[in-house]
Amino acid sequence: MKHHFIKRASIWTSTSILVLFTACVNQIESETDIKEGNIPINFSIKIKETATKVSENAFEAGDEVGVYGILTGNQINDERYIDNLLLKCTTGNNLIPEKPVFYPEGDATLDFIAYHPYQPNAISPNSSTIPISIHSDQSNSSNRSSSDFMTAVTEKVSNSNSSVSLEFHHRLTKLKISLLPGENEDIDEMLAANPRIIASNFYTQANYDFTTEEFSQFDHIADIISAGEWKKTEGKLSGKEFIFIPQDIDNTQSFQMEWNGRIYTCPMPPIDRLESNKQYELEINAEETESLELEGVVATIKDWEDGIPLENVENEYTNQALHLSVLSFEPSNIYRIYMKGREVAEICKEYLTGDLNSTAITAYPIRNGMPDLTQGTVLQLLETTENINGGTINWNLEENTFTYEEGSLPIIRQIYFDETGTLQIKSSTPPASINVVAYTLRDMRDVTEIINYPIVKVGTQYWMRENLRATSYANGTYIEPQEKLDGTAGYFNTGDIYFYNGEALEAGEISPEGWQLPTAKDWQTLSKYVNKDASLLKGGEWRILSSDPNSEIGNPVSNLTMFSILPLGQWSHSGGHVNLNQAAGFWTWDYETNSIAKETIFFSGQSDEMQIASTQASGQNFSKALSVRCLKRE
Numbered sequence: 001m002k003h004h005f006i007k008r009a010s011i012w013t014s015t016s017i018l019v020l021f022t023a024c025v026n027q028i029e030s031e032t033d034i035k036e037g038n039i040p041i042n043f044s045i046k047i048k049e050t051a052t053k054v055s056e057n058a059f060e061a062g063d064e065v066g067v068y069g070i071l072t073g074n075q076i077n078d079e080r081y082i083d084n085l086l087l088k089c090t091t092g093n094n095l096i097p098e099k100p101v102f103y104p105e106g107d108a109t110l111d112f113i114a115y116h117p118y119q120p121n122a123i124s125p126n127s128s129t130i131p132i133s134i135h136s137d138q139s140n141s142s143n144r145s146s147s148d149f150m151t152a153v154t155e156k157v158s159n160s161n162s163s164v165s166l167e168f169h170h171r172l173t174k175l176k177i178s179l180l181p182g183e184n185e186d187i188d189e190m191l192a193a194n195p196r197i198i199a200s201n202f203y204t205q206a207n208y209d210f211t212t213e214e215f216s217q218f219d220h221i222a223d224i225i226s227a228g229e230w231k232k233t234e235g236k237l238s239g240k241e242f243i244f245i246p247q248d249i250d251n252t253q254s255f256q257m258e259w260n261g262r263i264y265t266c267p268m269p270p271i272d273r274l275e276s277n278k279q280y281e282l283e284i285n286a287e288e289t290e291s292l293e294l295e296g297v298v299a300t301i302k303d304w305e306d307g308i309p310l311e312n313v314e315n316e317y318t319n320q321a322l323h324l325s326v327l328s329f330e331p332s333n334i335y336r337i338y339m340k341g342r343e344v345a346e347i348c349k350e351y352l353t354g355d356l357n358s359t360a361i362t363a364y365p366i367r368n369g370m371p372d373l374t375q376g377t378v379l380q381l382l383e384t385t386e387n388i389n390g391g392t393i394n395w396n397l398e399e400n401t402f403t404y405e406e407g408s409l410p411i412i413r414q415i416y417f418d419e420t421g422t423l424q425i426k427s428s429t430p431p432a433s434i435n436v437v438a439y440t441l442r443d444m445r446d447v448t449e450i451i452n453y454p455i456v457k458v459g460t461q462y463w464m465r466e467n468l469r470a471t472s473y474a475n476g477t478y479i480e481p482q483e484k485l486d487g488t489a490g491y492f493n494t495g496d497i498y499f500y501n502g503e504a505l506e507a508g509e510i511s512p513e514g515w516q517l518p519t520a521k522d523w524q525t526l527s528k529y530v531n532k533d534a535s536l537l538k539g540g541e542w543r544i545l546s547s548d549p550n551s552e553i554g555n556p557v558s559n560l561t562m563f564s565i566l567p568l569g570q571w572s573h574s575g576g577h578v579n580l581n582q583a584a585g586f587w588t589w590d591y592e593t594n595s596i597a598k599e600t601i602f603f604s605g606q607s608d609e610m611q612i613a614s615t616q617a618s619g620q621n622f623s624k625a626l627s628v629r630c631l632k633r634e
Contacts, residue, residue: 034081064117066085067112068083068112069113071104077123081104084120084122111156113153114168115149117149131207134147134205135147137325138224144243147172170277171277173246174278178233178237178240178284187232195258197326199223199244199254200326202247203219203220204245225325227242247273248273249272255282257326262437320434321414322415324380325413331452334457335436335437336439337434339421339433343366348457350457350561351458352404356381356384359562360380362378377423378393388407389412391405412425416432419432445473445512453512456563458537463563463630463631463632464630467627468512469496470498473510485571485624486621492571494577499625500627500628505589514633516630516632517587519590532610536559538564538566540567542604542605543567544582554606555605570583571624571626572625581605585601587626599614600612600626601613
């Protein structure tokens with residue numbers, strides 16, 4: 001099995017400038033002895049390319065700018081002639097003022113200070129600083145745009161009908177990420193894997209001083225999720241980027257990347273400080289190796305303008321702190337933590353019902369290869385802002401219920417493991433190196449096509465998160481594809497959808513090794529856990545069950561459990577593939593008779609309950625072919 005590591009990184013910088021000229025007419029009562037004149041202060045807008053806005057080249061409708069006007073000779077912490085005037089951008093790049101303002105009478109001139117994005121209480125009286133924050137989740141386009149901070153200063157402007165020109169500078173830092181495939185890497189496969197990358201241990205809050213143009217009072221260290229989408233450019237993947245507050249760099253900052261279900265750490269290249277109004281590019285050389293250990297990074301950094309290479313740095317550690325925001329939970333809802341080749345814990349994204357009713361990130365120790373569900377830790381409750389994280393969750397395996405002893409912590413963003421493999425919320429001693437791998441069901445029955453199924457934990461049950469797509473039995477015997485339900489064992493395939501008739505299930509072992517077909521009790525356990533609310537299990541858009549494929553939209557679904565039942569329909573005697581977008585059906589097994597149970601499970605668009613239906617056997621033939629979901633054998 002191949003494993004990935006990050007081999008080398010290089011970084012460059014560049015400077016980015018935005019020019020604004022705005023147009024509006026305002027009025028505000030003067031708070032000075034200078035009298036207000038009758039000449040309006042006119043602004044005109046012309047946008048030059050900016051690399052941090054979502055549109056990449058302009059302000060957008062709804063963007064807001066704040067403007068201060070100070071009599072020349074005064075400072076912003078003195079009395080202000082214009083105090084935080086709001087200008088709002090509309091379609092066509094027009095700025096609409098909150099209210100008009102006018103130049104002062106006589107020869108007095110004004111200094112203008114503008115900034116974006118607007119804050120209602122930006123700079124306090126007698127102060128020159130403004131609080132700045134960036135979003136930790138910059139994958140959201142709105143968060144990305146509002147994370148940027150720009151300022152403009154124009155001095156000694158006299159009363160005139162001419163426009164006031166404001167030249168905006170980016171005060172924050174932008175870092176672009178690119179992945180350079182190694183010699184044996186396929187760039188298309190890398191693109192399809194869609195590696196997720198985060199930046200860890202960066203400050204996300206600070207104060208900016210308009211007088212000194214410096215940042216201070218740094219606060220709130222967080223992990224930052226990158227913006228953008230990967231794309232192929234000149235033989236590499238590019239498109240991911242971060243916006244940072246300029247700050248000093250030490251050996252605590254790093255990047256973590258999830259690639260094909262494994263987590264890798266890349267240290268920040270050697271640079272003393274991220275500078276304001278600079279753009280950096282970090283290029284990571286990625287290759288595959290047979291090594292089970294995560295390899296390090298050799299990095300260089302050079303200035304975009306001067307092109308001066310800096311000293312390479314060797315990465316001397318593997319993963320030690322696990323930053324939870326790097327876990328996408330796309331390859332699986334469960335990750336396994338390995339230490340020295342053995343499993344020590346698993347991290348789950350699961351739905352906790354009852355009083356909590358919250359999606360949660362939980363951790364369970366692994367003992368003798370099995371997760372200990374009686375000694376779990378709740379790391380993040382995602383539907384509450386209460387500081388009750390960090391407590392112990394104890395599952396009753398017989399009743400499929402849990403008790404939670406509340407913690408007193410806010411959301412936990414990173415965890416460690418000591419040398420014994422025990423989870424640590426805080427690292428008081430040097431943490432142990434770990435490997436983090438998505439826990440999937442690897443179905444290897446067909447060596448020509450190994451299928452990885454994601455796994456989801458619902459209560460105490462571990463289920464496949466997708467329907468079975470096997471074309472052979474567990475022993476490798478081929479299952480014949482069919483088009484008609486005539487009693488011949490086989491599967492029915494339409495696109496990526498697979499249905500199996502009853503004869504196929506009774507003819508051989510179809511479940512992957514270590515997994516089994518669910519019993520009626522298994523389905524009942526699942527239904528009871530969600531209080532019979534099937535909308536928690538269903539994903540996608542469901543329509544009312546009807547002969548009309550475009551029937552009205554059915555009941556809303558939430559898929560909070562992430563079980564992800566999709567309305568894929570079934571295969572019937574009468575019409576082949578039917579009920580697409582309207583229903584889903586699953587086989588149930590009776591282990592006492594070692595045959596298909598008398599009843600099967602159905603879900604439909606008009607019902608929020610799991611439904612029971614007859615297998616409708618006709619003689620020796622089954623009248624339908626259904627989907628298969630398996631759960632982990634106890």
